[in-house]
């Protein structure tokens with residue numbers, strides 16, 4: 535009898551341990567999905583931010599990428615506004631829904647400090663109330679209704695373990711589950727058995743050999759959540775290949791939708807690629823000046839496709 539060959543993604547799991555907080559996150563994911571499923575909620579799993587590739591087991595140095603997590607964090611807010619429950623699976627310390635509006639010094643600049651002999655108080659500056667209030671209102675609504683779960687990853691291996699665990703929980707929701715894979719996942723990694731244990735010394739130029747990270751879309755679509763509405767993102771820097779790369783990905787993995795974007799223009803233009811159609815979603819200059827975010831339009835468009843998908847795919 536021929537031995538059964540493990541696929542590349544199976545080998546990746548076999549050679550990378552789960553992160554230390556994995557079992558806790560798995561429990562949180564299970565409980566969250568069970569609660570949302572009980573009340574008939576639609577759930578979107580949003581992946582957001584970049585993964586790191588450690589160069590040492592005791593990691594001092596790692597390979598990273600540009601992703602700030604803006605796409606995922608902004609989209610999470612719009613999905614919540616449309617009544618979805620959200621699993622926000624993000625890179626630790628990348629942008630998060632709601633707090634993203636006040637990153638850096640912005641939050642401090644919104645506050646006034648009054649110190650008297652009797653007491654100390656902090657108030658929101660009058661001209662900042664209009665900015666803070668709507669965000670705070672939406673944040674509190676999401677928290678109080680328990681419609682958002684935050685889980686985080688750092689390395690590409692953490693991402694792998696969390697994604698599979700999230701899919702296991704989402705599978706029970708059938709077509710009501712959506713995957714919105716906006717994270718910028720590393721394409722290359724240093725195999726565990728080729729990685730030094732300790733910090734690479736600075737005396738000599740290291741010779742680092744990278745391997746291809748297996749693509750998870752195949753098990754996601756075929757094994758883990760075969761009934762879910764799966765949306766992936768494709769980032770390129772060369773406009774000439776964007777559409778063909780997006781279409782290649784759709785043809786290969788047979789999921790529902792690929793959203794293509796170009797690094798420099800990703801905040802104002804994306805292209806939706808489906809099996810039978812493709813179209814652009816863009817912001818005008820005026821919309822950008824008025825603070826409209828492209829994620830608002832991306833999310834509205836996707837929800838229309840998801841609703842249509844659910845109407846023909848009963849579970």
Ligand code: PAZ
Pocket residue numbers: 582583600601602603604605606715716717718719767768769770795800
């Ligand atoms: O995180 P961000 O807002 O800075 O950028 C978003 C993005 C470009 C990472 C996302 O839209 C995307 O294309 N993600 C997939 C990248 C890829 O693997 O091709």
